[in-house]
Amino acid sequence: QGGxxxxxxxxxxxxxxxxxxxxxxxxYNQPKSDTEINVMW
Incomplete structure (x- = not known):
């Protein structure tokens, strides 16, 4: 990204x-939260 x-x-x-x-x-560098990933426990 960038140049x-x-x-x-x-x-x-x-x-x-x-x-x-x-x-x-x-x-794009930020980790996704559990709610964004939709992790099923």
Whole structure:
């Protein structure tokens, strides 16, 4: 995800849009909770 820190890869985003994009981009790194996985006990 993401890319190199070069000029051609930069995006200008509003602060709120940046926060939303960052949260979405990093969501694949977050462990899923038991309710999201639907674990059967």
């Amino acid at each position: 190199k820190d070069v000029y051609d890869n930069l995006q200008a985003l509003h602060r709120h849009c940046h926060d939303v994009k960052t949260a979405t981009d990093n969501s």
